[in-house]
Amino acid sequence: MSESFPYAGGQARQSNATAAPDPLGGEWPSATRYASHLESYYDAVNDAYDDWSSGVHRRLAARLIAIASPFPGERVLDVGCGTGLVTQMASERVGSSGEVFGVDIARRLLEVAQRRASPRVRFFHLPAETLVFSDCTFDVVTIGDALPYLADPRRALDEASRVMRRGSRIAVSVLDRALSTPAQKVFHEQLLALERRHPIVVPRPPGDRTRLGEPAALAHLLASAGFNDVVTTTMVTGGRAATAREWTDLMMGAGPSSHALLSVLGAPVRDRFEADLTEQMRKLGDDEAFRYHHPFTFAEAIRP
Numbered sequence: 001m002s003e004s005f006p007y008a009g010g011q012a013r014q015s016n017a018t019a020a021p022d023p024l025g026g027e028w029p030s031a032t033r034y035a036s037h038l039e040s041y042y043d044a045v046n047d048a049y050d051d052w053s054s055g056v057h058r059r060l061a062a063r064l065i066a067i068a069s070p071f072p073g074e075r076v077l078d079v080g081c082g083t084g085l086v087t088q089m090a091s092e093r094v095g096s097s098g099e100v101f102g103v104d105i106a107r108r109l110l111e112v113a114q115r116r117a118s119p120r121v122r123f124f125h126l127p128a129e130t131l132v133f134s135d136c137t138f139d140v141v142t143i144g145d146a147l148p149y150l151a152d153p154r155r156a157l158d159e160a161s162r163v164m165r166r167g168s169r170i171a172v173s174v175l176d177r178a179l180s181t182p183a184q185k186v187f188h189e190q191l192l193a194l195e196r197r198h199p200i201v202v203p204r205p206p207g208d209r210t211r212l213g214e215p216a217a218l219a220h221l222l223a224s225a226g227f228n229d230v231v232t233t234t235m236v237t238g239g240r241a242a243t244a245r246e247w248t249d250l251m252m253g254a255g256p257s258s259h260a261l262l263s264v265l266g267a268p269v270r271d272r273f274e275a276d277l278t279e280q281m282r283k284l285g286d287d288e289a290f291r292y293h294h295p296f297t298f299a300e301a302i303r304p
């Protein structure tokens, strides 16, 4: 452990987050169940995560790092680091004179990250909302495709701000659901209808996260957490599935909510779901049927 290691003695320092109710977060009774739901999803996708859907997560990570642009010698924190895609790229940028830390709540993803990353990178099993780093520690913070999944995105941004130096950069990517295709909208409506009839409860965090990835909403969230000079950009990739089975297989890796339900369907229920989906897709016409987007908003900002 190097002398400059900024771990604050095992105790989370006081966050500057307020206790006021926030539409995005706050305490809620099923928080523990939500956390374990997230963990079991990430545990299940684990090895497949990086290559899911033609490697879209790798591409997202590369874009995020290009935006954050860590320099040699800088100290970087990757929040919600998962398998460490962003973390490792950051480590290559900062070189041996820099330092990189990754934090996440999913132990098995952290194990994958640790196995693959350079030994210089250090990983912590920690929630983004209660970091154990000292104030004004980092030159760069990255939060790649993680903000809407956090228990309390606003508090996580307050924590990020606390541990960032003045003038340091934050780079964030969030799925922009508004740019989903008609086929994705049809699928999600059908999945929601199935969820209402199904005995499985899909835990969800409080507040409405569906618009968080829209450029204006993300810029507003960062500005309201005290960041300056927010700039947003969009990246859209996508593809088309050939069949309903290919679609549901793909969508099982798309996020914790889809996975929670699709992964527990018995064969007859899944067959019926896919038959209905095929019918809905047929109505969309050849151009739109089974077409999907991976639309992401990237935001960069400065900690004043």
Ligand SMILES: C[S@@+](CC[C@H](N)C(=O)[O-])C[C@H]1O[C@@H](n2cnc3c(N)ncnc32)[C@H](O)[C@@H]1O
Pocket: 038, 042, 057, 060, 061, 079, 080, 081, 082, 083, 084, 085, 086, 103, 104, 105, 106, 109, 126, 127, 128, 129, 143, 144, 145, 146, 149, 150, 151, 152
């Ligand atoms: C979609 S993955 C993104 C992983 C990685 N940043 C990337 O770009 O590939 C979201 C990550 O957020 C993590 N996560 C969810 N809630 C968290 C929390 N409260 N604190 C820290 N990490 C969390 C999940 O375990 C998961 O690894």
